[in-house]
Amino acid sequence: MKITKDEVAHVAHLARLEFDVEETEKFTSQLNDILLYMEKLNEADTTGMEPMTHAIAQKNAFREDAVLPSLPIREALSNAPDPKGEFFRVPKVIE
Amino acid sequence: MEYEPVIGLEVHAQMLTYSKIFCGCSTTFGEGPNSQTCPVCQGMPGVLPVLNKKVVEFAMKMSLATSCRINPECVFARKNYFYPDLPKGYQISQYALPLAEFGYVDIELNGGNKRIGITRIHMEEDAGKLVHDEHNPSSYVDLNRTGVPLIEIVSEPDIRSAEEAAAYLRRIHEILVYLEVCDGNMEQGSFRCDANVSLRPRGAEAFGIRAELKNMNSFRNVQRALEYEIKRQQYVLEGGGEVVQETRLWDDTQGVTHSMRGKEEAHDYRYFPDPDLVPIQVSDAWIDEIRRTLPELPLEKRERFLREYGIPAYDAGVLTASRALADYYEAVVKLSGKPKAASNWVMGDILRFLNEDRRDIRDCPISAESLAEMIVLIEDGTISGKIAKEVSEEMYRSGKPPRVVIEEKGLVQITDEGALEKTIETVMAANPAQLEQFRSGKDKVFGFFVGQVMKATQGKANPQLVNDLLKKMLPGT
Structure with missing residues (x-):
């Protein structure tokens, strides 16, 4: 499991969302699938790569x-x- | 057991820009509620915040002035929490990649100087203002402050007493104001401070459990709140208890700190890079450009005043308390060529006049030119130092230059020997008893005659000349 029911309940609370027992289980299972899928990213070799914070290369947009x-x-x-x-x-x- | 306080301070300083950090709304203080908002600072869906370049430049100035290292690239992050003064549900701040790090300032203490480390300086937006209804279960929200640019200056836990904390704050405040990046107004919230305080047994390495203090809106209150909190924690520890990690609010009227119960303290802000704002890249060329705009800082100025003008350290401290005052003093020195006299006049009469009227030096009716001219008039004997006091008062009241005041009031010093001899003769004739005393060897009566002559000339006689003539004319001397 990538995420527990308690963690889902905690994040829900932080986001001011209210889930009943069934919903919590359903979202835990769905989030787990999503996070497992994200694991695929770990297969990519990122040796020597700077971490990105943004999807575009633009810097310094000022007014x-x-x-x-x-x-x-x-x-x-x-x-x-x-x-x-x-x-x-x-x-x-x-x- | 003896305990040692460990204190770290977080200063929030409002950057002195015309417009907010991510939108064009005005930052003017004290306008009607919600009159300075737009879809961006109200956090409407679909809007795009764009960074005010001035905020970065001002923050860079402060970073350089406190010897911080400016990161080549920094990023804004979202700090997520719910509170009614925060319409978006997150505050745009900086987290993992702040603008600058690893700085320091030196503070002056009775026992010498001490260096206080600065962990980081980052940019962020301010939140709105809440007004609580005393009679109804409602709060009212004013979003004018929302999006006003701030920098947060975080110190290392290097501070060991309430006095050190106050000295550190004064130094940070002074630098910000010198740089003209913050107006430093604590009452209006342009300069705010939170403190982290813990105690540990003296000599111990590990930090104790800390409390965070908020709501201290003056240097004095910061010092008082810290003094109280240090005593409170000491009491808890000595009683065998444990300090609770919590936020405490300073209560100015009662002089105590209260636990901030009620406000949920989930320090789980789930920071992540704000996708709306692209990273900021700071080149060496940009840093050099900003560095060239830095003014002489208060400590440097103080040392130069000591060196160049030979005035006492205390005077140098007072005269460099603000950039405008230092500039005024230097203008007077330059025009009069008399650094010590200039210091005496500025620190004495000028500051007294201004303090009485709660006026800033920039609004002083006596221009630097006028004060310098008056100092020269004293030096060349046109007026006496005593008359100068009267002249300066009139100059302050009317804004007229010294020559005009002296002429209008007929205050030019009497240096005509013949005229003064006549006055002395009259005084001697009018005071036969004192003359007799003097003749019988009572030297003290000499002063009486000086006084009488000065009185007879309404203080306009040249005191040195009066002395000389009296010595010559009084019998038996």
């Missing part, structure tokens, strides 16, 4: 430090399910 107009507040809040005044409103988070 200049110039201010552009922001969204009007009404638009900025238009996707908010429960705005209050000029704010997004969310359930209270206790520190």
